[in-house]
Amino acid sequence: METPRRGKKRDGRVGAETKTVRSLFSKANAQSVNATSPRSVEFLYLDQAAVLDADVLDMPRAMDVVGRAQASFAKGEVRQPHKVVLRSGDTAESEELGRFNGLSASIGTPVQCMGFKWIGSFPANRKLGLPRASALIILNSPQTGLPLALLDGTLINAMRTGAMTGLGVRYLAPSQTRKVGILGAGVQSRTQILGLYTALPKIEEIALYARSISASEAVAEDCRRRWGAPVRAVRTIDNALLDADVALTITTAHEPIVLARHIKRGALTVQLAGHECEFGVIQSCRKIVTDDWDAVKHRAIMTPAIMHQQGLLHDEDIYANLGELILGRKAGRESDKERIHYCHMGMGINDVALAWSVYEMACERNLGIRLPLWREPLWV
Numbered sequence: 001m002e003t004p005r006r007g008k009k010r011d012g013r014v015g016a017e018t019k020t021v022r023s024l025f026s027k028a029n030a031q032s033v034n035a036t037s038p039r040s041v042e043f044l045y046l047d048q049a050a051v052l053d054a055d056v057l058d059m060p061r062a063m064d065v066v067g068r069a070q071a072s073f074a075k076g077e078v079r080q081p082h083k084v085v086l087r088s089g090d091t092a093e094s095e096e097l098g099r100f101n102g103l104s105a106s107i108g109t110p111v112q113c114m115g116f117k118w119i120g121s122f123p124a125n126r127k128l129g130l131p132r133a134s135a136l137i138i139l140n141s142p143q144t145g146l147p148l149a150l151l152d153g154t155l156i157n158a159m160r161t162g163a164m165t166g167l168g169v170r171y172l173a174p175s176q177t178r179k180v181g182i183l184g185a186g187v188q189s190r191t192q193i194l195g196l197y198t199a200l201p202k203i204e205e206i207a208l209y210a211r212s213i214s215a216s217e218a219v220a221e222d223c224r225r226r227w228g229a230p231v232r233a234v235r236t237i238d239n240a241l242l243d244a245d246v247a248l249t250i251t252t253a254h255e256p257i258v259l260a261r262h263i264k265r266g267a268l269t270v271q272l273a274g275h276e277c278e279f280g281v282i283q284s285c286r287k288i289v290t291d292d293w294d295a296v297k298h299r300a301i302m303t304p305a306i307m308h309q310q311g312l313l314h315d316e317d318i319y320a321n322l323g324e325l326i327l328g329r330k331a332g333r334e335s336d337k338e339r340i341h342y343c344h345m346g347m348g349i350n351d352v353a354l355a356w357s358v359y360e361m362a363c364e365r366n367l368g369i370r371l372p373l374w375r376e377p378l379w380v
Helices: 048-053 059-074 092-097 123-128 154-172 187-199 213-227 237-241 279-283 293-299 303-309 322-326 348-364
Strands: 037-046 084-087 099-107 113-121 133-140 147-152 179-183 205-209 231-234 246-249 268-271 287-290 340-343 369-374
Touching (some): 037 348, 048 348, 059 187, 133 154, 154 268, 154 287, 179 237, 187 205, 287 293, 287 322, 293 303, 303 340
Parallel strands (some): 179 205, 179 246
Antiparallel strands (some): 037 369, 099 113
């Protein structure tokens, strides 16, 4: 086995120089077969330290990679089955006991990269001092289907989600955005703040609320120290959302915590999880934008999906998927008086695209450990 080499770590701070990657979907590294022993197969294992050394926290790169993946989706150049969900019951509330999501995708015609993410979410982990979510991502050769890499996907998952928010506010936030209000202070809140601050570097205030003031203070301090983001912890939802130009929820709530009275005229609301907004928040919007409306409906736990189930929202009420804005097929925000709602449930193409970019950087820097799948297949 090769000894992993640790490169210079990057903190993903706003304004940091972004390394140029040869190509998002380069085939130069798409080789899992040992050249000296053609029937022997190896894959590259990248733990979290190696993923960090491959610049996973570089948010400008993440936004570029995820943006190109979204454009490919809008052009019909991807294959992405619906998310597989494994949980103990058939209700969103059962997810408090833990659940797993499986997301897969292939990108390009012909296929240039493909992979699968398996992510567990166990809220009780926080009491054990562990992250709520943990993930593994496997990348496969488009030519043979053989495994190329196995990566820790926990940070990739968080970064691709933050990148989707950053891309959304780039097209949908008011032009004079001064304040962002965020509800939720888990691991995801850090990359949400990084995505927001990357897209809106002149923002004056990010007000962060969580049920535990100590949790929101810890996240605020971390983000100020790492990126200089103007984050402050607040004690109430009203304080977080008062006069916010962008209001974002990243919680495990299953009942509305964002009310129509919280949201001012012309604001952008961003939703990433379950039924966090009352119907009036959506009904007051001129535009509703999603990552993939079909996926949101299929998952059926977000506020717009629940409204659709109840006949209060129809397919024609959805203005666009994000990729259509990126391609210029539809306009983003057209007036600072527009109320806009943006929800993204999470797409396998984002995980695969960002993981592939991290994998290529790891290969360039000789990071990770090569492990054998087999030296000689038992049967062919």
